[in-house]
Amino acid sequence: xxxxxxxxxxxxxxxxxxxxxxxxxxxxxxxxxxxxxxxxxxxxxxxxxxxxxxxxxxxxxxxxxxxxxxxxxxxxxxxxxxxxxxxxxxxxxxxxxxxxxxxxxxxxxxxxxxxxxxxxxxxxxxxxxxxxxxxxxxxxxxxxxxxxxxxxxxxxxxxxxxxxxxxxxxxxxxxxxxxxxxxxxxxxxxxxxxxxxxxxxxxxxxxxxxxxxxxxxxxxxxxxxxxxxxxxxxxxxxxxxxxxxxxxxxxxxxxxxxxxxxxxxxxxxxxxxxxxxxxxxxxxxxxxxxxxxxxxxxxxxxxxxxxxxxxxxxxxxxxxxxxxxxxxxxxxxxxxxxxxxxxxxxxxxxxxxxxxxxxxxxxxxxxxxxxxxxxxxxxxxxxxxxxxxxxxxxxxxxxxxxxxxxxxxxxxxxxxxxxxxxxxxxxxxxxxxxxxxxxxxxxxxxxxxxxxxxxxxxxxxxxxxxxxxxxxxxxxxxxxxxxxxxxxxxx
Numbered sequence: 001x002x003x004x005x006x007x008x009x010x011x012x013x014x015x016x017x018x019x020x021x022x023x024x025x026x027x028x029x030x031x032x033x034x035x036x037x038x039x040x041x042x043x044x045x046x047x048x049x050x051x052x053x054x055x056x057x058x059x060x061x062x063x064x065x066x067x068x069x070x071x072x073x074x075x076x077x078x079x080x081x082x083x084x085x086x087x088x089x090x091x092x093x094x095x096x097x098x099x100x101x102x103x104x105x106x107x108x109x110x111x112x113x114x115x116x117x118x119x120x121x122x123x124x125x126x127x128x129x130x131x132x133x134x135x136x137x138x139x140x141x142x143x144x145x146x147x148x149x150x151x152x153x154x155x156x157x158x159x160x161x162x163x164x165x166x167x168x169x170x171x172x173x174x175x176x177x178x179x180x181x182x183x184x185x186x187x188x189x190x191x192x193x194x195x196x197x198x199x200x201x202x203x204x205x206x207x208x209x210x211x212x213x214x215x216x217x218x219x220x221x222x223x224x225x226x227x228x229x230x231x232x233x234x235x236x237x238x239x240x241x242x243x244x245x246x247x248x249x250x251x252x253x254x255x256x257x258x259x260x261x262x263x264x265x266x267x268x269x270x271x272x273x274x275x276x277x278x279x280x281x282x283x284x285x286x287x288x289x290x291x292x293x294x295x296x297x298x299x300x301x302x303x304x305x306x307x308x309x310x311x312x313x314x315x316x317x318x319x320x321x322x323x324x325x326x327x328x329x330x331x332x333x334x335x336x337x338x339x340x341x342x343x344x345x346x347x348x349x350x351x352x353x354x355x356x357x358x359x360x361x362x363x364x365x366x367x368x369x370x371x372x373x374x375x376x377x378x379x380x381x382x383x384x385x386x387x388x389x390x391x392x393x394x395x396x397x398x399x400x401x402x403x404x405x406x407x408x409x410x411x412x413x414x415x416x417x418x419x420x421x422x423x424x425x426x427x428x429x430x431x432x433x434x435x436x437x438x439x440x441x442x443x444x445x446x447x448x449x450x451x452x453x454x455x456x457x458x459x460x461x462x463x464x465x466x467x468x469x470x471x472x473x474x475x476x477x478x479x480x481x482x483x484x485x486x487x488x489x490x491x
Contacts (some may be wrong), residue, residue: 034109034116043110050106054097057082057089061222099215107212111205118201125194128432134177134186136436136451144436145455148468151445152475156183159446160439162474166467172435187435196426203420210412217408224291224404225331226262227299227316227397234266234289236406241267242291244400249296260296262400278402288406295320295401297329300343300360301394304335305383312336312389317343318399327353339373340365341391360393362386433460 033039058078064070078095079086093100141147152159160183164174167187177184219236226232226244234240246263264284266274274286284291299316306312312335319329330344344361346353355361358380363372364387374387383392431454438449450468454460 031116031120034113035120037117040110040113040117043106043113046106047103047110050097050103053094054103057094057097059097060095061220098211104212104215107208111208114201114205118198122198125198128194129191132175132186132188132191132434134175134436135184138438140436141438141449141451144451145453146461146464147449147451148464149447149449150468150472151442151447153445154475156439156441156446159448159475160185160437163437163439163448163471166470166474170463170467183440184436184438187437188433190430190432193426193430194432196423196430199419199423199426201423203416203418203423206416206419207413208416210409210414210416213409213412214407215409218406219404220406221404222294223320224402225299225318225320225399226264226402227301227318227399229397230301230315231267232315234404236404238287238289239268240273240286240289242402243267247296247398247400260293260400262293262296262402264291264402266291278400288408290403290405290407292403292405293400294403297399297401298345299331299397299399300345301397302333302341302343302362303383303392303394304341305390307388313341316397316399317341318401319343319345320399320401322347335389338366339387341389342372343393362391362393364389431457431460433457433463435464 058081060071060074064074075086075090075095082089089095093102097103141149154162164185167174167185172187172189173191175186177186221236224232224242226242228244228247231241231243234242243265244262245265247261249260250258252258259279261277261279264274264276264278265272266284266286274284276282276284278284278291278293280293283293297318297320299318301316302313303311304313313333315333317331317333319331321330321332322328323330327347327350328344329347330342332340332342334340342363342365344355344363346355355377359377360380361375361377362384363375365372376384376386376391378384378386378391378393380393380395383390385391433452433454435450435452440447440449448471450464452460452464
């Protein structure tokens with residue numbers, strides 16, 4: 001025997017082929033994964049699960065984005081209900097779910113899956129529309145869900161001519177098939193309507209893109225409170241200033257609020273860019289911003305000066321929060337040195353709480369849950385020292401609370417819904433309807449067979465029934481059974 005080991009020139013167990021990681025095979029494997037229906041279903045379930053988590057867990061207001069101190073205060077508040085999981089959930093981005101990395105990754109993968117499935121299906125739909133399968137086996141006319149047959153004394157060519165003429169009068173495409181036994185034709189209409197599924201799949205991708213755009217670049221401020229007569233910067237990267245110049249509220253006889261309307265003015269510098277009466281379901285819209293009327297209440301107009309006598313704050317502090325025991329209403333504002341000034345007043349119906357009518361309690365804090373740096377009850381109209389500041393409670397004033405939001409992806413979402421409607425209508429109301437016809441000579445005469453797999457389409461069933469009746473009417477004088485009309489056979 002030779003000591004030399006023969007060199008392997010091919011594979012023996014398929015392992016070499018399996019280890020082939022060429023770019024082409026790798027990309028094909030990735031493509032096959034993404035157009036796999038099971039993989040798409042898993043991504044849909046993951047998207048639903050993450051969306052459910054986002055709906056159940058509190059979400060960070062967009063107004064505190066980029067403000068680490070306010071985010072810390074918000075997390076402390078959330079920790080009371082979420083507990084020890086707060087830090088973990090925050091690290092995972094679950095308190096900003098719809099702009100978090102896990103959610104965006106899953107949405108991206110789902111979009112790629114939909115694109116792959118659509119791309120995979122387009123050639124199939126195109127081939128079915130352009131080059132349909134016109135030839136069927138003889139057995140098809142015996143087992144199809146929708147079928148009929150009859151005998152006529154007309155010659156096969158003449159009978160086929162009658163059928164083709166009727167089909168064309170009623171908008172069916174006719175493709176002849178002369179191969180095989182007898183004469184055959186393929187009839188259909190709405191051949192391009194299956195592309196509605198492509199539009200529907202594209203619509204889902206467009207809708208998801210719109211939501212992603214809104215999540216990444218939009219915002220929603222649930223509490224944008226405006227003290228009547230006091231302008232407030234809109235912020236969020238804009239140069240706009242909003243001011244409620246008036247407010248009116250009306251009530252039912254039982255005391256419930258009937259309507260509340262704010263006269264909202266929006267300015268950019270010295271220019272008024274928008275002005276409108278804002279009420280529930282009638283928001284002001286400008287440059288992608290929406291101001292929705294949401295709530296209202298009482299604000300305390302305050303003036304704060306520092307040790308040098310310079311005014312560091314003058315404006316309204318909406319008392320838009322209520323303590324857990326429902327005893328006090330309060331609001332807060334951040335002073336230039338990041339000290340938080342809380343203004344506290346008894347809630348409606350609360351008396352004997354150490355704060356008399358015409359008074360408020362002012363607390364200075366460095367964080368929501370820290371002990372006050374200073375706390376003083378002050379009288380209306382009297383400048384009172386509070387810590388390093390002099391604070392004056394000038395008067396009470398009404399405030400209106402707005403929901404301020406920006407959804408840059410709204411137009412994209414609406415475009416996606418439009419595509420979805422068009423695609424759904426194409427597939428639901430204009431179904432691709434197909435009918436195979438074979439005409440062949442027999443000893444008894446010309447046998448006409450019609451069959452279609454589209455039995456579930458009741459509209460097409462009625463159409464074929466009527467078509468058979470029309471054809472039999474035209475051929476009745478020549479059939480062996482006189483003018484008897486035949487019906488479809490349903491299996």
